[in-house]
Amino acid sequence: MKHLATLNKYFIKYKWRFLTGLICTVISIVFSVFQPIMVRQIFDLLAQNLDNYRLISDTGLKGFFRAEFSRVLAFYGISILLFALLSGFFLYLQRQTLIVMSRYIEYDLKNEIYQHYQVLDLNFFKMHRTGDLMSRITEDVSRVRMYVGPAIMYATRTVFMIVIVVYLMIEVNPLLTLYTLSPLPLLALIIYYVNRIIHRKSERIQAQLSNITSIAQESYSGIRVIKSYIQEEGSIKHFEEASEAYKESSVSLAKTDALFQPSMALMIGLSVVLTIFAGGIQVINGVITVGNLAEFVIYVNMLMFPFFSIGMVASMIQRASASQQRLNEFLQIEPQIKNPVGARNITIEGEVTFSNVSFTYPHTGIQAIKDFNLTIKPGQKIAVIGRTGSGKSTLAQLLIRMYDPQEGAVLIDGQDIRQVKLESLRTQISYVPQDVFLFSDTIANNIRFGTPEAGIEAVQTAARQASVERDILGFKEGFDTLVGERGVTLSGGQKQRISIARGLIKDPNLLVFDDCLSAVDARTEKEIIGNLYAYLKDKTAIIITHRIFALFEFDKIIVLDDGRIVETGTHEELLSLNGYYTDLYARQQSGEEEPLIE
Incomplete structure (x- = not known):
């Protein structure tokens, strides 16, 4: 979790959403645990009144008894339905707070990374591939969002559900609770072992994904060179090799993930068997009632999703940790070129x-x-x-x-x-570089790139001084012509002259x-x-x-x-x-x- 600790500032920023989500989680669980309690009362009520019903079955009280009993059952049924609706409503509020919070954090994190990219010096970009930079701000941030949203949501629900349900189970019968929860230590060992494997494989997968993104980006940017040297087959083979390595690693991770579900299904099934076996003996011995046994079975089933989610949450956290580690590598890089203390205009x-x-x-x-x-x-x-x-x-x-x-x-x-x-x-300072770069925008916006407040008259004057105005007016859309990615629709000379116009429009000394x-x-x-x-x-x-x-x-x-x-x-x-x-x-x-x- 040390790599994910850098995200705590976002939890502090959105603390009210986070706290509201936790409160809604607790309320939702409270309403849900009322249901097995009421089921217990119904079973106990049936057991207690069944013998009485048989005794009066031949008397005139039979109809009255059935009517009263039906009203009681209806009350319990409506109550269970109402508690289910209330639990579902607060579960909805939980998702509306925690999942929405994760989207806000994703937005902030992407902006933080992009802003950091902007202040890093030129040497950083010469030492790192564009595809890797893109992968970190997209794929890695997406995996981190799964931690600050779904993982946090499932984890909090799991913790509160286990604490509340286990407490209620102990209140009913500590010994039966011990039988029911006895498979959990083995489950904890499985989770610990598999998590280490997932973390290691997630790091490798993210690095391979960055490599694929870089290969694709370079191929798209250099497509003319690839075609002119007839290297389509070589480019395809290079991409296939990288994709094959990524596929093998992803399949390996998927197989590891698949180990969680059967393992926890086995543990839950074992808990149900132990509950019914041990609980049945205690019912026979008069230690607990049939209602208590039914209540325990429902509790075990209520714990099923929390225990299943342990594996899912652990997987999300490990993947997010690997991704956040990659993000921290860049976020912790200090730019060599920056404003010193006391810098002046x-x-x-x-x-x-x-x-x-x-x-x-x-x-x-x-x-x-x-x-x-x-x-x-x-x-x-x-x-x-x-x-x-x-x-x-x-x-x-x-x-x-x-x-x-x-x-x-x-x-x-x-x-x-x-x-x-x-x-x-x-x-x-107006700097017109040797390596011309035009953005996928209009010619006018490319010229006024450094001076966005410049009017069309200033744009036209700069174009005229750079001897490119005649070329621009020859286009159907004139200065509103879109130049395409990196100015692909223009000739080399036109791109150079537009770049010169971009420098002249600033009118510096x-x-x-x-x-x-x-x-x-x-x-x-x-x-x-x-x-x-x-x-x-x-x-x-x-x-x-x-x-x-x-x-x-x-x-x-x-x-x-x-x-x-x-x-x-x-x-x-x-x-x-x-x-x-x-x-x-x-x-x-x-x-x-x-x-x-x-």
């Missing part, structure tokens, strides 16, 4: 400083930036050029604080960004473009660069690319190699060095790479 003017920055990716151990120093004045336009893996994109990730450097500091307007509130920092023109043609690129040149007139801009934009007059061009600055200067200054930049420029001119210059 700032107004970004545009000065950026990288001071002796070194950074190694924690999930790979690759050092991307080494002793990097760079100062960018407000309003300057800086190009960062280098081959793949040189550390260009890492600079952008550090600037918007997706990661923190292990050494050195990144400063904006002279302030270490680690002392600035994340919301304040990222709100005032600092912009970072991470190789965001790789999928557009030369003519469109020139148009975009022309628009950007006017738009960025008084803004600080960092343009990361592996190609040269000679049309754009940069204040400084930085050439990176292996995480270090190897060349720096203007376009003309770098050409005079006859180094990496000159070589790249010559290759672009000769057509080895697409010419992007005039």
